[in-house]
Amino acid sequence: MSSTREIKQRIKNIESVRQLIHGMHMVASTQLRRSGKQLEGIIPVQKELQRKIDELAVVDETRKFPYYEHRRVRNSLYVVFSADRGLSGSYNNRVLNFALEEMKGKNEKVFVIGSYGYRFFQKNKKNIVQSVIGLPDSRIYYGSENIAKALLDLFLKRKCDEVFLVYTEFENILLSRPKIERILPLETRRPEPVAGTFEPSLDVYLKHLIPFYLHMTIFRAFSEAHISEQASRMLAMDTAGSNAEELVEKLQRNLNRQRQQEVTQELAEIVGQRQ
Numbered sequence: 001m002s003s004t005r006e007i008k009q010r011i012k013n014i015e016s017v018r019q020l021i022h023g024m025h026m027v028a029s030t031q032l033r034r035s036g037k038q039l040e041g042i043i044p045v046q047k048e049l050q051r052k053i054d055e056l057a058v059v060d061e062t063r064k065f066p067y068y069e070h071r072r073v074r075n076s077l078y079v080v081f082s083a084d085r086g087l088s089g090s091y092n093n094r095v096l097n098f099a100l101e102e103m104k105g106k107n108e109k110v111f112v113i114g115s116y117g118y119r120f121f122q123k124n125k126k127n128i129v130q131s132v133i134g135l136p137d138s139r140i141y142y143g144s145e146n147i148a149k150a151l152l153d154l155f156l157k158r159k160c161d162e163v164f165l166v167y168t169e170f171e172n173i174l175l176s177r178p179k180i181e182r183i184l185p186l187e188t189r190r191p192e193p194v195a196g197t198f199e200p201s202l203d204v205y206l207k208h209l210i211p212f213y214l215h216m217t218i219f220r221a222f223s224e225a226h227i228s229e230q231a232s233r234m235l236a237m238d239t240a241g242s243n244a245e246e247l248v249e250k251l252q253r254n255l256n257r258q259r260q261q262e263v264t265q266e267l268a269e270i271v272g273q274r275q
Contacts, residue, residue, distance in 0.1 A: 004262065007255045011248055018244045024087065025237035028230045031137075032173075035227035039170070039220070046220045049213045056209075057189045061202055066156055067210050068186050076106045077129070077160035079151065079218070081167040081225040082117030084134055089239075091168065091176075091232035092116040095225075098178035099166040100124060109160055111151070113222075129154075140222050148214035155184045167221040168228035174235070176228035183217055186210075 062068050080099045082092050096117055103110075103126070112118050113132045121128055130150065135143045154160050163184040170176045198205045 004255060004258050007251055007258060011251050011255070014244050014248050014251070018241060018248075021237050021241045021244060025234060025241065028233040028237060032227060032230040032234060034137075035223060035230055039223040039227055042216065042220050042223055046216045049209075049216050052209060053186060053213055056206075057187050059202075062186075062206070063188055065203070065206055067184065067206065068188050070185050070188075071158075071161050073161045074107060075109055075160045076103075077109045077111060077151070077154060077163045078103060079111040079147070079163065079165050079221075080113065080117050080121075081165075081221060082112070082114030082120070083225075083229045084115045086116070087236060088229050088233040089236035091229050092120075095166065095168045095178045096120045098180075102164070102166065102180050111147070113147075113225075137226070140226070141219060144219035144222055145215045148211060148218050151184065151218075152211060152214060165218070165221050167225040170224050170228045170231065173231045176231060183214060 056062050078099060080096065082096055086092070092114075108127065109129045110121050110126050111130045112121055112128055113135070115133045118128065118131050118133060132143060132147065151163050155163055162182060164180055164182050166178065166180045168176050169179040
């Protein structure tokens with residue numbers, strides 16, 4: 001059985017870890033609130049852009065533009081959002097394994113975001129064409145714009161025939177789920193008469209609209225992934241904190257029992273000496 005000194009040292013060590021856990025929980029909570037406000041701001045913008053894209057899907061003239069070209073799929077590009085840091089429960093494993101499952105049967109190329117994803121796809125010997133690692137929160141907006149430009153360039157140069165986003169969609173603090181959506185080529189539907197005209201031309205309109213639409217769609221995916229990561233980290237810290245508390249309580253009971261045994265032994269020795 002451990003001595004009283006050893007048990008006290010273990011309790012002290014666990015209390016130190018509990019302080020670290022509490023600090024990480026507070027940081028994750030702050031970032032969660034900040035990411036939530038960011039997501040609330042981007043959703044209306046992205047939805048309005050999506051509405052514009054849906055309206056264009058029935059315009060017959062759009063079919064001549066490369067953004068809408070549905071060609072034979074030889075290469076599929078997957079943009080996978082993961083984290084740069086751990087201690088976030090099953091967040092990384094869920095989205096990365098989900099992406100890996102979606103790639104089955106495809107000649108895939110991977111555009112990976114986050115160091116965890118980079119190591120994961122390297123280990124699984126996937127074709128990583130580009131990666132973004134260590135992007136600060138303050139640069140996510142501009143980083144999304146650069147990623148959108150890179151994806152559009154790869155698609156227009158026929159280095160890939162379809163582009164998918166794979167990220168974790170945030171529902172609430174307790175629930176988030178991996179999601180995949182295709183962003184290129186854009187969807188077309190049965191042509192319908194459209195009132196009005198495009199000024200100065202449909203070509204100019206699309207050249208401005210499509211990059212901005214991709215930018216905002218990637219920015220939203222970034223925001224969804226980031227808030228999901230922080231929520232998962234908060235839950236992981238809650239669980240770790242509860243486990244540490246239970247362990248301290250167990251050690252405290254052991255310490256009390258050890259003290260009782262030591263006192264009993266000392267009394268027995270005193271009584272034995274007097275006899």
